[in-house]
Every structure is written in C-alpha cells, then in structure tokens.
Amino acid sequence: MTESTSTRLTAASHESQNDPMVRAEQVRKSFGRLEVLKGVDLTIGRGEVVCMVGPSGSGKSTFLRCINHLERVDGGRLWVDGQVVGYEQRGNKLHELADKEICKRRGQIGMVFQHFNLFPHMTVLENLIEAPRLALKQPKADVTLRALSLLEQVGLADKRSAYPRHLSGGQQQRVAIARALCMQPKLMLFDEPTSALDPELVGDVLAVMRDLASSGMTMAVVTHEMSFAREVADRVVFFDAGQVVEEGPASQVINDPQHERTRAFLRAVR
C-alpha cells in the first residue's frame, strides 16, 4: 500500500479501540493576555461520561470548545479519536487542516450549547435535517426518518412543525440534543445544557441525557448539576484557574474531595 492511500484511510483505521476518545496533554489557550487554560491534562475513554465542574472562568467551557476546534489550541496537544485536533500528522510533521476537513471532523462531534442556538427561521424538523443533508450529503428521506425517530426519543414527535420560539426552553434544548444526534456523532459535548432553563424544566433535559449516557455515548458535560454528575458520570473532573485540580470517580470527588479548592466549590454549590 502506498503512502498516500494509507493516509486517506486513516479516518477509519485510527479508530482503534485502544485510543481514548479524547486525550489532552498540557493544553494551553489564551485570549489576548489572559491565559484561560494553563496546561490541561485529561483523558476521556470510549463510552465514558465525564462531568467537568468548577467555578465560572475556570476554563472548563473553553476546554470543551477546544475539543471540536471552535477555539484553537495555543499550546500542548489534543487528540480526538486518535487524531490531532485541527491538524493532520504526516510523518513527523503536523499539517494544519483545510477548512473543509475541519468541518468534516466537527460534524463527527455533537455539541449542545447553554442557549440552545436552534435556527429560529427553521421548523424543528428542518433544524434536525439541515446539517446531515448539507454536511453529510445524505438523502432527505433517510435523514427525515432518523430525525423523526430522534424526536420521538426526546419526547417531541408532535413538535416537528413548530418553530423554536413556540417551544419552552426545556423543549428547545431537547431539540438541540436531537439535532446534534442526527449527525450520528461519536462524541457529544454539553456546555452547561441546563443553566439557562427554569428549574422545573431541567429534569426533562437531564432525563434525555441520562438515556443517552446509558446507550453508551461518549459524553463530556460541563455542568453545575451535582446530582446529575453523581448519578450519571463515570468520572468527575474539577477545574480551577485553567487547570484540572482533581479528578476521579463521581462519588469520590463529590462526596470525599481531596483538594481544598474542590471542597470550597462544592460547599458553595450545595
């Protein structure tokens, strides 16, 4: 096999089961003179659910956005599914990816935002089928079938023709999750998915996320919902001042934190 064909096949062959889904080594990120990530080391295994907690401004959201290259990493290394984020390794050189290739990789990672960010000029169903049709070039009929079954899963099958503004926050966030899943991602990122919701609407969204976790999806969740983290997360990672201060099984980090900063934070959110 020639060199060029082997690189073209990397997308499939990289998915060796030994690689973790996400691996970060000393990841750094600055906005102007403000250093937001000061060397983050973190690994997320396949099928693992990791909750990232910590005070606001601790860099957990920024780290999440680095994973799908919405933010560019300034230093350190970050791998997703065995590939360096934003680059392609050929020999011992890293080549920055063309926009098209970056978009293709982003499409394999689903992301759910704090403010839902549904497309307001499209109906619920149109929101779901837009990206698979444009980015994956899949036929409309197939995508629509998949979209309808996803809407069924999140309990909103009857809202397919509604516009986002006619839905409650909790319903919008469930549509946003279905929209991300419609791309059939291998990894899901959640950026404070329940922080903008009225308290009584949080439960429905968390229930959908719980189902997703039990279906074996790899999930990275930035959240302040400690009960969700305790119940669903395989691992909890505590961020503070741009670094991972403490990580471990959910029950251990939340019930028996080792670090003083973790203890102070958990006292404050309880």
Next chain:
Amino acid sequence: MTADLRRSSEGLSPSPAPGEDLTVVPKRHPGRWVAAAVVVLIGVALLRSVVGNERFQWDVVNLYLRDVSVAQGLWLTIWLTAVCMVVGVVLGIVLAVMRISANPVIRSGAFGYVSFFRGTPLLVQLLFWYNLAALYPVITLGLPGIHLDANQLITPLTAAILGLGLNEAAYMSEIVRAGIISVDHGQQEAAGALGLTRSQTMRRVILPQAMRVIIPPTGNETIGMLKMTSLVSVLAVPDLLYSAQIIYNRTFQPIPLLIVASIWYLVVTTLLTIGQFYVERHFARGNKVLPPTPLQRLRALLATHTPLAKGDLS
C-alpha cells in the same frame, strides 16, 4: 376647609353591591376630533384647488397617461430599476462578506469601494461612465485577445446600469452588513459545530435571518432607485421622465406631462410598497407573530363589529 371636605365626601356615590352591573363610560377625545376635522378641511381645500385649476390641463394629462412612448419609458424605468437593484444587491452581499473577512487587505478593499461610491455624487458617477471612452478608448481588461471599443461597449444604457448599480452596491453592502451583524453569534457557532462550512453557514443560517433586518431598508432602496433612474435622462436614455420630456419639448406642455410621469412613479412605488409588505412577512417566519394582511384586518374588523350589540360601542 372642613366644609369642603364634607361636601366632597357627601358627593361620593356609595360603593355598589357585589355583582351589581356598572356602566362603563369610555374616555372622550375632543382634541382628536378637532385635529381630524382640520386635516380633512385642508385636504379638501387642496384637492379642490388642484382639480378645479384649469392650468393643470387635466385633459392633456388624461390623454398622455396612456401614450405609447410614455408606456415604453415606464417599462424601461421598471426594467432599469430591477437590473440595477440586482447588480446592487449581489455586489452588496459580496462587499458585505468582504467587510467581515479575516484578511485586512480584502476588508480595506471593500471599505475603499464603499467610501468612493458613497462619497461622490451619483450624477457625477453617471457622467463619468458615460464619458469612459475619453479615459479608456480601448478596453482590454489587461487580458490578451480582448480589444473592445469603449464607445461601442459603453452605450448610454450600459453607463446608466453601471452608474446606478455600482453606486447602489455601496449602500446595499452597508445594509447587508448591518443584517449579518444583527444575527446572534451563537448561530454561527451552532452551524459550525454541526459541521457546516462557512459558506453553507452564511447561505443557510446567517443570511436568511439577516433578511429580517435587510428587507425593510432594501425596499426603501428599491423605491429610491425607481426615482433615481430619472437621473439617466441626462444621458438621453428614454426612461419615463425622458420620454415625458421628449413629448413636452414638442408640445410645450411641461406641467401636464410631468404630472403624467409623477402619477406613474407613484403607481409603481405603491405597488412596490405592497410587495415589500408581503416579502417582509415571508422572512419574518419563525421570529414573531406575523402582522395581519389588510384582507385579514378587514375580516377581523367585520368579525368583531357585527356581533356587538348597539350601545356596546360608544
């Protein structure tokens, strides 16, 4: 003091027993009635002075309103407006996207274009395009094999389209840019996270939402363009105004023919305004409760007013 207090407390009506019906007396607006009467009065006086004044030569107006050369001029005006707006909108979108580019050279190029075409009078630009052959007798576009005679290429009509279209693009680019900026940044992030490319995001997510902001001023621009095309009469392009001018230069009846032209301009701008209303409704979908169309409003008016009993409305 005490006497006053007593009197006023005596004047108070006893509070009604629960369940008792009270008559509601709506507030009166005498000032509004007077103002409305004044407006009507002025309107009637104005109309009478215009209709009754023989010097307006309404019979001549009536005669030329359906004149063939006026109709041809009207058609050219409409056609020219459409072409120039298409040039303006397409180039305006390109310029607006250039203005938000990450590359400073592209950004300043667009900025320079907008400054130049907004900063010089349209009439001067039209005359420059008309006289382009004086500056560049032969147009090669810098390419081998291309050798065009500017005098033949730049007819008065091409000069008109270039002048009006390129000028419009400068204004449209600012309108489109305002529309793009008005769309929440989260939309771009969500589209990007779903794997859409930048141009797909622009076409499918950003521009359709920006339309809500872009359409109303674009309607204004179209109506403005319709009237601005009358400037091409200086290039001897037979538009609506110039056609009327040709006729009155022959018949020495400028006033009635200018009225004929004005009536047609008014008719077309009215039609454009109606069209704008429906285009705005189309792009408002999903964003707000749509305002009712005039027909729906009429129906609602009839529906609410017929069942009311006499005396319910004062």
